[in-house]
Amino acid sequence: MSKLYERYADEIAELIRTQVLRPGDRLPSVRQARASRQISPSTVFQAYYLLEDRGLVCARPRSGYYVKDVPLRRSAEPGTALPGAQTTAVDISDLVFDVLGSTRQPEVAPLGSAFPSASLFPLQKLALCLTPAMRQADPARWQEDLTAGDEPLRRQIAQRCAADGVVVDPEELVVTHGAMEALNLCLQAVTRPGDVVAVESPTFYAALQALERLNLKAVEVATHPRHGVDIASLTEVLQRHPVKACWFMPHFQNPLGSLMPDDRKQAMVDLLAQHSVPLIEDDVYGELYFGLRRPRPAKAHDHQGLVMHCSSFSKCLAPGYRVGWVAAGRFARQVQRLKLMTTLSTAIPSQLALSAYLQGGGFDRHLRHLRRALQAQQAVALQAIEQHFPVGTRVTRPEGGYFLWVELPPQVDALRLHRAALAAGISTAPGHLFSADRRFHHHLRLNCGHAMDGQLAAVLQRLGQMAERLAQVARG
């Protein structure tokens, strides 16, 4: 359980998020809070200090605490991009490898990385789970649970799913080598070479790479930067194309950070059910919400067994352990067979250590700290972008995750900026990576999951100045 001051801070944060409290509004005074909530002055102050750390409020001397100015106006968010109407054979891997290969050096500021900082995770605690878990293990059991994965771990995952509104039988679950394997297995279970798969626009390049590897064609669905998949666009795509599957990320989509509201998810699941099209739901960022509650997966709305829910511990607990899972509905058996054929089973030490960690408690506490750290870093990043990026820049304000999607003035080529920045020791993920037809040429995905010893704002300032120079050169 979170502490009292943390709960009170979360409530205030939610009021700010939903704009019940707006920039410049004063927070309740100690006296008001004590009267309305029966909480002590020190609890109130602890809560406000926490909100200050998270970049949401500021103190004015002898006056009280106020909601901070929103660093960017709502109008400065990017709009919904219109995808091409055609299916596209995918061929972006060379570009992805070129760009990502160059961002791996430890001395480069990792704004282009897909991963949050390892310092955000309880790696020492997890390490302590490994040896005892393996010493106590019964190797005879490994054979039995070989492909589906460790049975206690599957039960723990099913329990967490249940708390999020998804009823999953542990027998339906397959523990995978990260969510990446889960997604690939799902795609293989429901498609054949040449099939058409619907993806978001922009979409995560790994989805495009998976399509490319399996000789599938992509059709893009318009995706709102805040509310995710556009239902009208999806309807049209389903009418026009023989779509065999959708690969969507309803929560904190990579790269947009969009979060589909519940009614939209419901409408999407119903629409797909009408067309009998399976949904591969990539939910790896679901735990990284800044609101009060975990968003309910699309799978929670599914009554047909068509939603294949994929997630992992890699982004919220245990990077490098490579433990993900899939609850594949009516395709569960096929997925399990494909797993057996391709990688046989998931690494036992990783599975048992995670099971022991979950058993020991502390996961929810870790998640609360993680979410706050990410939210605070997002606030820092948004402010730096507002201050230092060229006039006309638009940026998303996701309600979870650790990505920002930046739309630069149209004359700034993101690939040129990427190269210039890399030469200066800063990696970025240019928008070219996020679409089969490379439409997002003046966009960037920026990772604010690395505090960089307090240098995040300074690094963004340098990047903004480089973007400004490119904008000026282009303007002549």
Place this chain on the structure above:
Amino acid sequence: MSKLYERYADEIAELIRTQVLRPGDRLPSVRQARASRQISPSTVFQAYYLLEDRGLVCARPRSGYYVKDVPLRRSAEPGTALPGAQTTAVDISDLVFDVLGSTRQPEVAPLGSAFPSASLFPLQKLALCLTPAMRQADPARWQEDLTAGDEPLRRQIAQRCAADGVVVDPEELVVTHGAMEALNLCLQAVTRPGDVVAVESPTFYAALQALERLNLKAVEVATHPRHGVDIASLTEVLQRHPVKACWFMPHFQNPLGSLMPDDRKQAMVDLLAQHSVPLIEDDVYGELYFGLRRPRPAKAHDHQGLVMHCSSFSKCLAPGYRVGWVAAGRFARQVQRLKLMTTLSTAIPSQLALSAYLQGGGFDRHLRHLRRALQAQQAVALQAIEQHFPVGTRVTRPEGGYFLWVELPPQVDALRLHRAALAAGISTAPGHLFSADRRFHHHLRLNCGHAMDGQLAAVLQRLGQMAERLAQVARG
């Protein structure tokens, strides 16, 4: 280093294997050994006790030690099966899953298992490596070595390869999620749907499943139960079919246990180079030799970068850790990219623990114990089969690994025997699984990697009696 008595025992075992010493021959007396080798009587006795444990020699009271009778005559080995000349679309997965799914219960005697007993491995020592390795690790490094794998581990693997005569640049190596992933990545790197791939006959069912999954066609190459791939048959196959790759297991082939002599491997590699056909070399059993030296991989004979050498620690050190590797020659970059696209990276705890274990020493000592245990169990199994299986049964006598390939009298259907045995608590792997056209219908692969608390012989006796009943029913 092995101890003096172990080295002396190994020398004697090699003399028996090469038939310099034949069944019934007397081993050197203590006096002879002391005179010729300057070793003490206790060393001689320790060596002979060890050979007795391994089932190779027996003591005759007041007379000395003698080479044991070979339980089966050489004539009782199976012959080379003639494969069909056509390519075959593969469709065996249902059968494989039915058979294997039923063999996973812990109470079933695992003669049908593909894995040796977990009790043969230093699982406690490995477990002790996990926590310290992860506590000392630098997570910043994981990103850098993300897809290729932990750099120190790759160097250790390259060092072991060098000792086996294979010069591999650590940059060429990709650490994979077991050999299974390595083999699948290789297959994908060099084929497109519809291509023809040459496999051994009989061949490991996982190879057939991988072909099925990737919509590839199989063409089988005649394979000698003792000497492996038949060069004349391979020549013919290459002339007749547009073969895009070969997937062979030159050492202790699954299921035959065949070991290709060096000159045959050389001829095979040269032949494939003439045709520019890549070889996917599955070498997971290479360390499990009973002879004096590890057989040299086919890759040691390759000068064109056409051999993709795949192996793992799963069968020789660390089952469940899921750490394999591939040195993919000229295809290394493609393999690394496919790895990035499908499973991203291999589990870090497994990689670091294995690296720490290898660093600490003891691997070679473990391997010597493992090989002896497997050889002793093979001797037990061969003797039981000789005594209790129907007249006309033939069986291989592999020089490594833990499989026996049993050819029953033609009237015994292996699938019927499998079902009857399973009902009696004994699993087997019927020959039907080992060919795309299900030709091996009176064959079994039996696993002698489980001592079963001394019950291996008794279990084989029961199985032999069931086979005998089926043979009698068929004879009427």
